[in-house]
Amino acid sequence: MSRALLSVFVFALVVAVLAYVPFIAGSYGITLGIGMLGYVTLATAWALFSGPTRYVSLATVAFFGIGAYTVAVFSENMAYPLLLAVAGAIGLAVALVVGLATLRLAGVYFVIFTFGLAELIRQLVTWYEVNVTGTLGRYIFLPVTPEGIYWQLLALATTAFLISWGIGRSRIGLALKVIGDDEVVASHCGIDIARVKLALFAVSAVLITLVGAIQAPRWTYVEPTIAFNPTVSFLTLIMALLGGANRLTGPLLGAVPLFMLFEWLSANFPNHYSIILGLVFIAIVFVLPRGVLAFVEENWRRWRKSGVKNLPAVAE
Amino acid sequence: MSELLTINGLTKRFGGLAAVNAVSFSVAKGEVVGLLGPNGSGKTTVMNMISGHLPPTSGTIALGNETISGLLPNRIALKGVSRTFQLVRGLPSLTVAENVIAALAFGRRRLWGDTARLEALSRLDEVGLAHRANQLAQQLTYIDQKRMELARALALEPELLLLDEWLAGLNPTELRTGIELIDTIRKRGVTILMVEHVMDAIRALCSRCVVMNAGRKIADGPTAEALADREVITAYLGDAHA
Numbered sequence: 154m155s156r157a158l159l160s161v162f163v164f165a166l167v168v169a170v171l172a173y174v175p176f177i178a179g180s181y182g183i184t185l186g187i188g189m190l191g192y193v194t195l196a197t198a199w200a201l202f203s204g205p206t207r208y209v210s211l212a213t214v215a216f217f218g219i220g221a222y223t224v225a226v227f228s229e230n231m232a233y234p235l236l237l238a239v240a241g242a243i244g245l246a247v248a249l250v251v252g253l254a255t256l257r258l259a260g261v262y263f264v265i266f267t268f269g270l271a272e273l274i275r276q277l278v279t280w281y282e283v284n285v286t287g288t289l290g291r292y293i294f295l296p297v298t299p300e301g302i303y304w305q306l307l308a309l310a311t312t313a314f315l316i317s318w319g320i321g322r323s324r325i326g327l328a329l330k331v332i333g334d335d336e337v338v339a340s341h342c343g344i345d346i347a348r349v350k351l352a353l354f355a356v357s358a359v360l361i362t363l364v365g366a367i368q369a370p371r372w373t374y375v376e377p378t379i380a381f382n383p384t385v386s387f388l389t390l391i392m393a394l395l396g397g398a399n400r401l402t403g404p405l406l407g408a409v410p411l412f413m414l415f416e417w418l419s420a421n422f423p424n425h426y427s428i429i430l431g432l433v434f435i436a437i438v439f440v441l442p443r444g445v446l447a448f449v450e451e452n453w454r455r456w457r458k459s460g461v462k463n464l465p466a467v468a469e
Numbered sequence: 470m471s472e473l474l475t476i477n478g479l480t481k482r483f484g485g486l487a488a489v490n491a492v493s494f495s496v497a498k499g500e501v502v503g504l505l506g507p508n509g510s511g512k513t514t515v516m517n518m519i520s521g522h523l524p525p526t527s528g529t530i531a532l533g534n535e536t537i538s539g540l541l542p543n544r545i546a547l548k549g550v551s552r553t554f555q556l557v558r559g560l561p562s563l564t565v566a567e568n569v570i571a572a573l574a575f576g577r578r579r580l581w582g583d584t585a586r587l588e589a590l591s592r593l594d595e596v597g598l599a600h601r602a603n604q605l606a607q608q609l610t611y612i613d614q615k616r617m618e619l620a621r622a623l624a625l626e627p628e629l630l631l632l633d634e635w636l637a638g639l640n641p642t643e644l645r646t647g648i649e650l651i652d653t654i655r656k657r658g659v660t661i662l663m664v665e666h667v668m669d670a671i672r673a674l675c676s677r678c679v680v681m682n683a684g685r686k687i688a689d690g691p692t693a694e695a696l697a698d699r700e701v702i703t704a705y706l707g708d709a710h711a
């Protein structure tokens with residue numbers, strides 16, 4: 154009980170300190186904070202679905218882009234809070250349709266499909282803008298300050314974190330554990346596996362959509378290649394995997410150092426950024442050859458097991 | 470007596486193999502029926518189709534007046550069918566209590582929190598496992614895992630309980646306790662279909678037996694008669710002495 158109280162206290166303290174940052178940080182600090190909070194939220198939301206289900210999704214930027222584009226399209230005709238609500242609703246609708254159609258796909262088919270989905274949406278938006286609107290790019294003029302964006306993202310990151318924490322303690326969290334152990338037993342216990350996965354996918358997608366929507370005003374100008382840049386999906390994935398997608402704080406622990414690294418790289422090696430990025434991806438996968446997720450998971454399991462009882466370690 | 474389970478022309482093919490071939494039988498409410506047959510005769514496959522784990526190739530399964538064949542296991546579980554598996558399936562990373570809570574939380578009563586916990590403990594007590602409630606399931610012995618699996622199946626409050634060789638591997642004392650336990654469950658009004666090789670248990674518990682061989686039903690009747698059937702004796706002896 155005292156440990157739980159302590160974590161609550163630490164959590165509240167961290168959020169409070171982060172909320173205070175804009176008062177002391179310069180504009181560069183706020184920009185950095187926005188990027189970091191954005192990726193922490195993306196990675197946490199990604200892990201919310203992909204951690205327990207082991208479905209590797211590359212659709213992150215599909216939803217992120219939907220959020221950003223919704224804001225760009227409706228920014229002149231809607232009040233700001235409504236704008237966010239509409240973005241979230243569109244993200245939810247797309248997630249439900251896509252989830253119903255694809256959650257029966259397993260393994261690599263799901264990965265490919267989600268990657269294709271992001272590209273498909275980008276192409277659709279491009280086609281629409283070119284053929285119907287007649288312009289490719291859009292300007293976003295909204296009276297939102299960088300501080301405002303920062304605080305909104307902090308609130309969203311906190312929400313994502315609390316949702317993730319709450320799920321771990323709820324009925325759906327137990328369902329996920331049961332599904333993770335044995336899907337056959339899960340369905341024989343009355344668990345509707347497809348529905349649990351769909352619900353999780355939808356929650357994750359809405360959070361990701363909102364990140365895009367909140368960050369959009371930072372760009373002032375958007376076009377499909379900016380809003381639907383596949384790097385966002387890959388970065389999110391690698392951050393969540395590096396930290397450990399099955400731990401509450403895993404995505405956070407992966408997102409912060411990797412974001413700093415990529416920030417530093419793009420500032421110091423702007424021309425070779427993509428190459429170095431690729432090398433970092435390869436290095437992470439190479440150092441953990443059996444897949445980052447499997448590695449992290451295995452160690453997590455082993456650590457947890459040995460905490461309870463000394464089992465012989467799995468032979469390497 | 471009204472029929473609880475009605476199976477009609479049930480067939481399952483795995484490639485060219487007809488593991489279950491046009492099997493029909495029924496189980497009345499409150500009955501304990503043995504499903505017998507030599508190894509590989511298709512008993513587990515029948516169980517798998519009833520619980521929804523495998524879809525039938527053809528034929529129908531009805532629970533009361535409702536057709537359940539073709540439904541997913543979670544739907545069938547909620548209609549009142551629960552089971553144990555021949556190769557015991559615990560949820561290794563959960564505690565023993567959580568294994569049972571899983572069935573309580575998503576089963577027909579949707580219990581959660583302290584209510585679920587108390588109920589899980591009383592289910593575990595029933596199978597003599599309450600003292601292990603907080604251990605991880607993977608730490609249990611094989612026999613205790615079987616007990617836990619039964620507690621989990623009972624937590625779903627089934628009308629029809631499917632037991633796939635639940636008594637296999639028990640020593641004589643455990644066997645006696647096991648038989649008494651199944652009898653208690655029967656007295657509560659739960660209908661039971663059990664696959665079993667332990668003859669003493671079959672004679673003690675089953676009023677009727679359905680016997681299969683090579684995917685087909687070869688006998689169906691009161692236990693003593695079914696076991697005395699010529700074809701049944703040939704099937705068993707042929708198998709046992711092979």
Ligand SMILES: Nc1ncnc2c1ncn2[C@@H]1O[C@H](COP(=O)(O)OP(=O)(O)OP(=O)(O)O)[C@@H](O)[C@H]1O
Binds near residue numbers: 509510511
């Ligand atoms: N999923 C499957 N895929 C392919 N063949 C299967 C499958 N399940 C069972 N079989 C085959 O179907 C036949 C019947 O198997 P089943 O497990 O139903 O027999 P059983 O009567 O339960 O035997 P036992 O007494 O050994 O448990 C066997 O030949 C088995 O190899």
Ligand SMILES: [Mg+2]
Binds near residue numbers: 513555
């Ligand atoms: Mg069997």
